[in-house]
Structure formats: structure tokens, C-alpha cells
Amino acid sequence: MSGFFNSSIGRKYAMALSAFFLMIFIVQHFAINILSVFSPDAFNEISHFMGTNPLVQFGLQPILLFGVVFHFVMGFILEIRNRNARAVKYAQYNGAANSTWMSRNMIWSGGFILIFLVIHFIDFWFPEINTKFIQGDMSGLLADGEGYRYYEELTHKFAPLWRVALYCVGFIFLSLHLLHGFSSAFQSVGANNKYTRGLKGFGKAYAIIIPLGFIFIALFHHFNH
Amino acid sequence: MNLTLKIWRQNGSQDKGKMVDYQVSDISENMSFLEMMDVLNEQIINEGGEPVAFDHDCREGICGMCSMHINGEPHGPDKGITTCQLHMRSFKDGDTITIEPFRAKAFPVIKDLMVDRSSFERIQQAGGYISVNTSGNTQDANSIPIDKHAADMAMDSATCIGCGACVASCKNASAMLFVGAKVSQYALLPQGQVEAVDRVKNMVAQMDLEGFGNCTNTGACEVECPKGISLENIARLNSEFFKANVKG
Numbered sequence: 180m181s182g183f184f185n186s187s188i189g190r191k192y193a194m195a196l197s198a199f200f201l202m203i204f205i206v207q208h209f210a211i212n213i214l215s216v217f218s219p220d221a222f223n224e225i226s227h228f229m230g231t232n233p234l235v236q237f238g239l240q241p242i243l244l245f246g247v248v249f250h251f252v253m254g255f256i257l258e259i260r261n262r263n264a265r266a267v268k269y270a271q272y273n274g275a276a277n278s279t280w281m282s283r284n285m286i287w288s289g290g291f292i293l294i295f296l297v298i299h300f301i302d303f304w305f306p307e308i309n310t311k312f313i314q315g316d317m318s319g320l321l322a323d324g325e326g327y328r329y330y331e332e333l334t335h336k337f338a339p340l341w342r343v344a345l346y347c348v349g350f351i352f353l354s355l356h357l358l359h360g361f362s363s364a365f366q367s368v369g370a371n372n373k374y375t376r377g378l379k380g381f382g383k384a385y386a387i388i389i390p391l392g393f394i395f396i397a398l399f400h401h402f403n404h
Numbered sequence: 405m406n407l408t409l410k411i412w413r414q415n416g417s418q419d420k421g422k423m424v425d426y427q428v429s430d431i432s433e434n435m436s437f438l439e440m441m442d443v444l445n446e447q448i449i450n451e452g453g454e455p456v457a458f459d460h461d462c463r464e465g466i467c468g469m470c471s472m473h474i475n476g477e478p479h480g481p482d483k484g485i486t487t488c489q490l491h492m493r494s495f496k497d498g499d500t501i502t503i504e505p506f507r508a509k510a511f512p513v514i515k516d517l518m519v520d521r522s523s524f525e526r527i528q529q530a531g532g533y534i535s536v537n538t539s540g541n542t543q544d545a546n547s548i549p550i551d552k553h554a555a556d557m558a559m560d561s562a563t564c565i566g567c568g569a570c571v572a573s574c575k576n577a578s579a580m581l582f583v584g585a586k587v588s589q590y591a592l593l594p595q596g597q598v599e600a601v602d603r604v605k606n607m608v609a610q611m612d613l614e615g616f617g618n619c620t621n622t623g624a625c626e627v628e629c630p631k632g633i634s635l636e637n638i639a640r641l642n643s644e645f646f647k648a649n650v651k652g
Contacts, residue, residue, distance in 0.1 A: 183649040186608055187580075187618045188642050257618050261576035264617030266509050270410070270423055271502040273476025274575060277627035283575055285620060363621040369643025371636045 195367035223327035295349030357386030405497035468565030478569035506572035530610035531603035570625035576617030584637030
């Protein structure tokens with residue numbers, strides 16, 4: 180199978196498989212974050228569990244990081260190879276006549292998502308790693324020891340309007356990426372059949388509802404705290 | 405109608421090439437696009453110039469030779485047709501029409517609007533066939549029962565004329581619709597099963613060797629294909645290639 184992943188189609192499969200993994204992760208991330216709107220206690224409990232469970236931290240988290248890095252690196256490699264496949268560009272190229280803007284600009288939406296992810300990691304992931312694994316505080320408690328810190332940190336982060344606006348833009352790019360990426364991943368693994376039309380509809384709903392939900396969470400915490 | 409034509413002129417594969425403007429007048433809307441090109445060439449020859457080289461053969465949408473990229477689309481603005489089936493009624497008096505060759509590293513320009521599409525032939529030679537004993541004892545194909553639905557789908561795939569519009573329209577210059585169609589026409593039939601593993605592996609290997617880009621499922625190829633070859637063929641190519649690699 181090593182030859183498979185060195186082929187053009189094998190790389191498509193690899194991109195699609197990492198995309199499936201990331202799309203499942205996004206649902207899980209959203210499911211936890213939306214709890215912060217309805218129940219701060221439940222959000223704190225699940226955040227503490229996810230943040231301290233060894234299987235999540237040392238099993239699933241490295242896989243997730245690998246999946247994210249792999250998807251971006253492979254995406255950029257494929258983009259460079261694809262650009263090289265047409266040495267002389269067209270003087271006039273009417274892409275809008277035969278394809279969607281989203282499908283033609285996955286590299287740009289993906290690039291903006293990467294920028295967003297770097298900011299997101301600086302905001303949440305790096306401080307979390309610092310607290311737990313550098314400072315060694317695995318308690319998850321606030322400085323005064325009165326309850327968990329996760330909900331407080333979340334609402335504190337979404338207080339500045341500039342950060343909320345930045346996150347909203349990031350989620351819009353995520354939506355644009357998913358509007359093509361969801362159904363494209365299924366096509367890449369050879370799934371194009373009688374269920375495709377329904378799958379495309381589901382994919383569009385997914386690509387709109389999930390990022391919109393994240394935007395709602397950011398706005399909710401900004402305007403309620 | 406009077407038109408301004410912006411045409412890619414390139415004197416051989418080593419020449420850098422450039423866009424050159426031409427004016428044509430009194431073009432009938434009933435002319436085909438290639439007839440309009442004939443009028444232009446006659447005009448150029450009468451003025452002592454070098455006529456524009458372009459591919460054409462049957463001029464009835466069957467052979468797949470005509471290969472122009474017109475106003476940003478392969479075979480022009482109308483869908484489901486080749487350039488020879490495009491008529492001047494699709495344009496307006498005073499229009500400027502940009503005409504370029506199909507652009508892909510695997511389709512090097514021979515001259516002006518003519519490109520070398522022999523990379524498609526090499527992909528076909530790598531596995532786009534079934535081996536049949538023709539020593540005189542050839543079995544009648546109709547003796548093998550074939551599901552009508554499968555036969556129809558195989559026929560749909562087999563209508564690919566290898567014109568290269570899929571490559572030309574794809575932002576990645578990918579040939580996967582062509583290869584998908586050529587793999588599918590056999591993958592859907594019992595006669596194609598014997599050599600299925602080697603066929604798809606060899607054709608994909610040759611496709612990659614030729615320098616075509618990778619499909620990102622934009623669907624441009626399906627829209628621009630003059631024969632309506634669907635994206636299902638690419639999905640089938642992907643799954644056939646995966647199955648072939650699992651089998652070894």
C-alpha cells in the first residue's frame with residue numbers, strides 16, 4: 180500500500196481521511212462548547228475531563244495534532260503540484276462558468292483557517308499546556324480555589340470585540356471550506372452513488388450550522404459578560 | 405457581425421508565444437466557430453501572413469480533435485458541445501473573443517492552438533483495453549449476460565472522445581475524468597474484470613507520470629465535457645484504484 184499513498188489518488192484518499200477525522204472532531208468540539216451556553220458547570224466538568232484524561236491528552240490529542248498538521252501540509256503540497264501541472268496560465272479563465280468559488284479556492288479558505296488556528300492555539304491551547312504541563316497545575320481550579328477555571332477563561336477570552344470579530348471571520352472561512360470539503364471528501368474515497376444528493380444536502384447543512392453555532396457561542400459570551 | 409479576436413500565436417513548442425489581435429468582419433451568425441476561423445485564416449493568407457494552426461477533423465462533434473479554449477472555457481461558452489459544434493450565434497456583434505490552446509504541462513503546444521494530446525494515448529496504452537484472443541475462436545460478446553443498467557453506464561463512459569476539455573477546464577489540469585471514464589467502461593462490464601487490477605494501477609501510474617494535476621472535485625470537467633461524462637467516473641476510478649491496491 181506504500182505505492183498507493185505515493186500516487187495522486189492515494190493522496191486524495193489521505194486528504195479525505197484526515198478531513199473525515201477533522202470533521203468528526205469539529206462536531207465533538209462544538210458539542211462541548213455549546214454546553215457553555217446552557218450549563219457552565221457541565222462545560223467545566225467536561226473540559227476538566229478532556230483536559231486531564233490521559234487517553235485524551237496522550238492518545239487522542241497527538242492524533243488530532245497529527246491530523247491537523249497532515250491535512251494542512253498535504254493540502255499545500257498538492258496545491259503546489261497542481262499549479263505546476265499548468266506551466267502557462269490562461270489569459271482568460273472563466274472558472275465561475277463551471278465550478279463554485281469555494282471549490283476553486285480551498286487553498287485560500289484553508290490558509291485563513293490555518294491563520295485562525297494559530298491564533299486559537301495562542302489563545303487557548305498554549306496557555307492550557309503551560310498551566311498543566313509546565314506549571315504542573317492539573318487541578319483545573321481557579322486561583323482562589325473556588326470552582327473550575329475553564330468557563331471563566333472562556334468568557335474572559337471573548338470579552339474583547341476584536342477577538343470575537345476575528346473568530347467570526349475564522350468560522351466564515353471554515354464554513355466556506357466545508358461547503359466544498361464535506362462532499363468532496365466522500366467523492367475522493369469513491370462514494371458517489373444514489374445517496375450523494377442527500378449527502379451533499381447534509382454537508383451543506385453541516386457546513387453552515389456548525390460554524391454558525393461557533394459564531395453564536397462567541398457572540399453569546401461577548402454580549403452576556 | 406464584426407469581431408475582435410485575441411488569439412494565442414506560438415511558432416513551435418520552443419517559442420514563448422503571445423496573444424495577437426485580429427479583426428474579422430461580415431461573419432454570419434450561422435457559421436460554425438471553425439468556419440469563422442477558416443475565414444480569418446483566408447484573410448491572413450491573403451495579407452501574406454501565417455495562418456493560425458488549430459486542430460480539427462470530423463467537424464461534427466465525434467472525433468474530439470478541436471481543442472480551443474474560448475473566452476475562458478474549453479469549447480467555448482455553450483455546454484455539451486465541441487468547438488466545431490459552437491456557432492457564431494453564441495456571440496454578439498462587436499464582441500472580443502479570446503482564443504487559447506488547451507493549457508496543461510501534459511499537453512504541450514505544437515503550434516498556435518494545436519496541442520499534443522498523445523499523453524492520453526499513452527494512458528490508454530497502459531491499460532485501457534481488454535485482451536481478446538483473435539485467433540479465429542473469438543467468443544461472441546453477446547454470449548455473456550450483462551445487466552442492462554451496467555451496460556448503459558459502461559456505454560455512457562465509453563462516449564468519452566478524449567478531447568481533453570476535462571484537463572483544460574480543471575484548475576489543476578487533472579486528467580481524472582478521462583482516466584475515470586476509460587477505467588469505468590471496463591470496470592462496469594464482466595469482460596473488464598480479468599485485467600481490472602493491472603488496468604487501473606497502470607493507467608493511474610501513467611497518468612501521474614505524464615504530469616497531470618490532482619483532482620480536487622471542483623466538477624468543472626463534468627460541466628465542460630462535451631459528452632456529459634459524470635463525476636461518478638472519477639469516484640469509480642478512486643474506488644477501483646483502492647480495491648486494486650488492496651488486492652495487491
